Amino acid sequence: MTPYEFRRAVRNGAFRGPTAGHCGEFAQANLAIMPEAYALAFLRFCNANPKACPLLAVGDPGAYAIDALGRDLDIRTDVPAYNVYREGRLVERVESLSELWQPDFVVFAIGCSFSFEAMLAREGIPLRHVEEGRNVPMYRTTIPNRRAGVFGGELVVSMRPMRGADAIRAVQITSRFPGVHGAPIHIGTPSALGIADLARPDFGDPVTIRDGELPVFWACGVTPQTALMAARLPLAIAHAPGHMLMTDIENTSLAVF
Numbered sequence: 001m002t003p004y005e006f007r008r009a010v011r012n013g014a015f016r017g018p019t020a021g022h023c024g025e026f027a028q029a030n031l032a033i034m035p036e037a038y039a040l041a042f043l044r045f046c047n048a049n050p051k052a053c054p055l056l057a058v059g060d061p062g063a064y065a066i067d068a069l070g071r072d073l074d075i076r077t078d079v080p081a082y083n084v085y086r087e088g089r090l091v092e093r094v095e096s097l098s099e100l101w102q103p104d105f106v107v108f109a110i111g112c113s114f115s116f117e118a119m120l121a122r123e124g125i126p127l128r129h130v131e132e133g134r135n136v137p138m139y140r141t142t143i144p145n146r147r148a149g150v151f152g153g154e155l156v157v158s159m160r161p162m163r164g165a166d167a168i169r170a171v172q173i174t175s176r177f178p179g180v181h182g183a184p185i186h187i188g189t190p191s192a193l194g195i196a197d198l199a200r201p202d203f204g205d206p207v208t209i210r211d212g213e214l215p216v217f218w219a220c221g222v223t224p225q226t227a228l229m230a231a232r233l234p235l236a237i238a239h240a241p242g243h244m245l246m247t248d249i250e251n252t253s254l255a256v257f
Contacts, residue, residue, distance in 0.1 A: 003070055003246045007078040016080045016095065018135040018242040024118030027180060027251055028244035029056050029069065029109040030221030031079065032228065033237040036061045039106040041149030045227060048146040052155055052223035054179045056249065059107035066107060070248035075107050081240035088232035093240055110221045111180035112244050113158055115251050119173050125166045128207040135242035137201035138220050142194025145227060153226030157185065157193060157217040161209040167216050179254040186217040193217060203241035
């Protein structure tokens with residue numbers, strides 16, 4: 001299935017699950033959507049926190065079709081699920097933004113670690129959440145984001161368990177892709193990040209960690225949602241964690257050498 005076909009399946013309601021493992025050669029995107037009045041401050045927030053918030057594209061006010069992300073793309077309908085925040089609280093999860101869309105909304109598309117998973121898989125590195133048919137586990141850390149205006153919050157990380165040799169190879173591979181979070185920020189003891197229990201992720205699902213494996217943590221594109229909550233905007237929207245926008249951007253185009 002091409003990214004275009006995948007988006008059509010989402011738009012038509014034929015696909016509603018986590019997007020990990022799909023269209024592996026193409027980049028997936030996290031979303032943050034807010035009124036234009038807050039967009040400049042959020043842009044500064046992303047620039048101040050590039051590891052967690054690597055920007056793939058920013059839309060014009062009111063634009064729900066962003067050519068840089070893909071053809072015939074509609075931000076309002078092409079994501080399997082969206083989180084809706086009011087005054088900093090998650091109030092509902094919806095499958096379409098058609099009734100919520102405002103003419104002053106600005107879309108931020110942020111790189112996603114799902115984008116490099118196909119590269120890890122090609123190297124024979126197991127991806128436990130894909131093997132177990134689960135959403136990747138994500139954890140809120142105690143590491144504060146760099147503030148910009150009303151936006152702050154804490155860093156969120158995704159975790160993939162790996163053997164030591166696989167973790168080293170994963171660092172080598174992902175460090176070439178800063179546009180989709182780059183290299184891991186931490187390997188090993190979760191308490192160093194303020195994570196108390198790997199079996200209880202804040203977002204996503206727990207996965208099996210086998211004997212001899214280490215938890216490997218990447219900065220996560222759910223981080224902006226902690227910033228949206230901390231900012232207490234009257235209305236803000238994001239993707240539901242693990243439910244990404246599939247783009248036409250080839251992962252190889254994001255590599256740096």
